[in-house]
Amino acid sequence: MSDTTQSIDLNVELNRRGFVKACTMVAAALGISEAMIPKLLEAATSAERPPVLWLHFQECTGCTETLLRGSHPDISRLILEIISLDYHETVMAAAGHQAEKSLQDTLDKYAGKFLCVVEGSIPTKDNGIYCKIAGRTAVDILAEVAPKAAAIIAIGNCATFGNVQAAAPNPTGAKGVRDLVFDTPVINVSGCPPNPISFLGTVLHYLTFNRLPVTDQLGRPLFAYGRRIHDHCERRAHFDEGRFAEEFGDFGHRNGYCLYKVGCKGPETFANCPSVRWNDVEAWPVSVGHGCIGCTEPKFWDTMTPFYERLPNVKIPGIGGVNVDKAGKTILGIAAAAVGIHAAVGIGKKLSRSTKDDKKDI
Amino acid sequence: MIYEKYYVWSILLRLYHWCLVISVVALVVTGFYIHSPWTLTTLEGTGLYPVLAMRNIHGLAAYLFTAAILTRIFLLLFGNRHERITDMLPVTSRNLRNMSTTFCSYGYLRDCHDDERLGHNVMAGMIYILTMIVALFQVASGFYLRLPENTFWQKWGIILFSSQQHARYIHHLLMWYFIIFALVHIYLVIWNDLTNEDGITSSIFTGNKFRPRGIK
Numbered sequence: 001m002s003d004t005t006q007s008i009d010l011n012v013e014l015n016r017r018g019f020v021k022a023c024t025m026v027a028a029a030l031g032i033s034e035a036m037i038p039k040l041l042e043a044a045t046s047a048e049r050p051p052v053l054w055l056h057f058q059e060c061t062g063c064t065e066t067l068l069r070g071s072h073p074d075i076s077r078l079i080l081e082i083i084s085l086d087y088h089e090t091v092m093a094a095a096g097h098q099a100e101k102s103l104q105d106t107l108d109k110y111a112g113k114f115l116c117v118v119e120g121s122i123p124t125k126d127n128g129i130y131c132k133i134a135g136r137t138a139v140d141i142l143a144e145v146a147p148k149a150a151a152i153i154a155i156g157n158c159a160t161f162g163n164v165q166a167a168a169p170n171p172t173g174a175k176g177v178r179d180l181v182f183d184t185p186v187i188n189v190s191g192c193p194p195n196p197i198s199f200l201g202t203v204l205h206y207l208t209f210n211r212l213p214v215t216d217q218l219g220r221p222l223f224a225y226g227r228r229i230h231d232h233c234e235r236r237a238h239f240d241e242g243r244f245a246e247e248f249g250d251f252g253h254r255n256g257y258c259l260y261k262v263g264c265k266g267p268e269t270f271a272n273c274p275s276v277r278w279n280d281v282e283a284w285p286v287s288v289g290h291g292c293i294g295c296t297e298p299k300f301w302d303t304m305t306p307f308y309e310r311l312p313n314v315k316i317p318g319i320g321g322v323n324v325d326k327a328g329k330t331i332l333g334i335a336a337a338a339v340g341i342h343a344a345v346g347i348g349k350k351l352s353r354s355t356k357d358d359k360k361d362i
Numbered sequence: 363m364i365y366e367k368y369y370v371w372s373i374l375l376r377l378y379h380w381c382l383v384i385s386v387v388a389l390v391v392t393g394f395y396i397h398s399p400w401t402l403t404t405l406e407g408t409g410l411y412p413v414l415a416m417r418n419i420h421g422l423a424a425y426l427f428t429a430a431i432l433t434r435i436f437l438l439l440f441g442n443r444h445e446r447i448t449d450m451l452p453v454t455s456r457n458l459r460n461m462s463t464t465f466c467s468y469g470y471l472r473d474c475h476d477d478e479r480l481g482h483n484v485m486a487g488m489i490y491i492l493t494m495i496v497a498l499f500q501v502a503s504g505f506y507l508r509l510p511e512n513t514f515w516q517k518w519g520i521i522l523f524s525s526q527q528h529a530r531y532i533h534h535l536l537m538w539y540f541i542i543f544a545l546v547h548i549y550l551v552i553w554n555d556l557t558n559e560d561g562i563t564s565s566i567f568t569g570n571k572f573r574p575r576g577i578k
C-alpha cells in the first residue's frame with residue numbers, strides 16, 4: 001500500500017543518483033558533450049528555478065500525462081525539480097480564483113522572465129468561443145501571456161500544428177502557437193505526445209545556455225527532430241534489401257521486416273524515436289511492429305491517413321477519398337479513350353472521303 | 363511535289379528531348395517500384411540491395427531530368443526562334459491565328475494547315491510550358507524529399523509543399539501527369555505524321571522539317 005502512495009506522490013525527493021542519471025540521459029539526447037554535464041547539473045540545481053506557466057487549451061492532457069507518468073520517475077521528478085510550476089491546471093493544488101490569481105501573480109512579478117508552456121491548440125473561429133478557461137477564451141489568455149513570456153515552448157502536435165482539431169474541415173479554426181504569436185520566441189516540441197526527453201532537453205538547454213536550442217524551419221529543436229525516423233530506424237537494412245511485412249501477422253511481420261508496405265510513415269517524419277525511444281523500456285512503435293504514424297508533422301491527420309497506406313487519398317468532392325493510383329489510372333483511361341475516339345473519327349473521315357473519291361472516279 | 367528542307371530543332375533541343383524521355387521512363391519505373399517495392403527473395407545476406415539500387419537509379423535519373431528541364435528553360439529564352447517561349451504562347455497575332463488552325467485541324471473541322479510556322483503549334487506550346495512548370499514542381503518536391511536536411515530545400519519544400527508526406531503525395535500525383543502526357547504526346551505525333559507532310563517524327567532525330575517548295 002505504501003508503495004503505491006509513494007509512486008504517485010510527486011513530492012518525493014529525487015535522490016542525487018537519479019538526478020544525475022536523468023540529466024545524463026537528457027545530455028545524451030541533446031547530443032552535448034560529457035564535459036557539459038556538470039554545467040547542466042548546475043543549471044538544473046540552481047536555486048533560482050524559472051517560473052513556468054503551463055497553459056492548457058484544446059487538448060487531451062496526454063502530453064502532461066506522458067511527462068508525469070513516465071515509468072522512469074526520475075524524468076518527471078526532474079521536471080518538477082528544475083522548474084517552478086506556478087500554474088498548471090492538472091497538477092496544481094490551487095483551484096478556481098486562487099489558481100487564476102497565481103497566474104496573474106506570476107505575470108506581474110516575472111514579466112519577461114518566465115517560461116510559458118502551451119499544450120493544446122487555440123480555436124480562433126467565432127471569436128475563439130470553443131475554448132474558455134475562467135471565462136476567458138484561449139486566444140485572449142495567450143494574447144495576454146505570450147508577450148510577457150521570455151520564451152514559449154509549444155508542447156505536442158496540438159500546440160505546434162493544431163493536430164486533430166485542425167484536421168479538415170477544422171470546425172473550430174484551431175491553430176498552433178506559431179500561427180498566433182510572432183514577437184516571442186516559440187519552440188515547437190512536436191509529437192502526439194512528444195517524448196518527455198525532448199521537452200526536458202529543451203528546458204535544460206534553455207537553463208544551461210540561456211537560449212533556445214537550434215531548430216529546423218518548422219521551429220522544432222534539431223537535437224530531437226533533425227533527422228527522419230527512416231534514416232535511423234533499426235529496420236532500415238530490411239528496407240534497403242527489400243524485405244517487407246506485406247500485412248500484419250505475416251511471415252515478414254513476424255520476422256521483424258520493414259513496415260513500409262503496411263504504411264510506416266518513418267520516411268516522412270522527423271523525430272528521435274529510434275534513438276531515444278520511449279517509456280524507459282527501450283520501445284517505440286516500429287520496434288514493436290507498428291509503423292510510424294507521423295505524429296510530429298504538420299497536418300498529420302490529413303496527410304498521414306489512411307495510416308496503413310503509403311499516401312493519402314485524393315479527395316474528390318461528392319465521391320470522397322480515392323487511392324492516388326486509382327485516380328491516376330482513371331484519368332489515364334479517360335485520356336486513352338479520348339485518344340481512341342479522336343483516332344476513330346479521323347479514320348472514319350478518311351474512309352468516307354475515299355469512298356466519295358472512288359465514286360468520283362467512276 | 364518538290365519539298366524543301368528546313369532546319370528547325372537545334373542539337374541542344376534534340377538532346378534535351380531524348381534525355382527527358384530516358385529520365386522520365388527511368389523515373390516512372392523506379393518511382394512505382396519505390397512506392398511499392400517487391401523482391402523475389404527475402405533471403406538475408408544475399409548482398410543485394412534492390413530498393414537501394416532503385417533509389418539510386420531514381421536519383422541519377424532525377425539529375426538527368428533536372429538537367430534536361432534546365433536546358434529547355436534555357437532554350438525557351440535563348441534558343442532559335444522555333445524554340446523560344448514567344449513562339450509557343452498565344453501572345454502574337456500569328457500565334458493566335460495558329461490557335462484556331464490547330465483547333466480546326468485537330469477537330470477535323472476543315473482541311474487546314476498553318477504554313478506560317480515550322481515549330482510547335484501553339485496548343486502544343488502551351489502544354490509544353492505547363493509541362494515545364496509541372497516539371498519544376500517535380501524537381502523541387504524531389505529534392506526536398508531527397509535532401510530533407512538541406513536548409514535550402516527544407517525552406518522551399520515547406521513553403522511549397524508543407525510536410526514531407528505532402529510533398530511525396532504531390533510528387534506521386536504529378537508523376538501521373540507525365541504518364542498521361544506521354545500517351546497524348548505520342549498519339550499526336552503519330553497523328554501529325556499521318557496527316558501532314560513535314561516529317562514531324564524524324565525532325566526530333568534530324569532537326570529537319572519539310573515543306574513543299576514555294577510555301578514558306
Ligand code: SF4
Nearest residue numbers: 230233258259264266
Ligand atoms: S520500418 Fe518504417 S522507418 Fe523503419 S525502415 Fe521501414 S519504413 Fe523506414
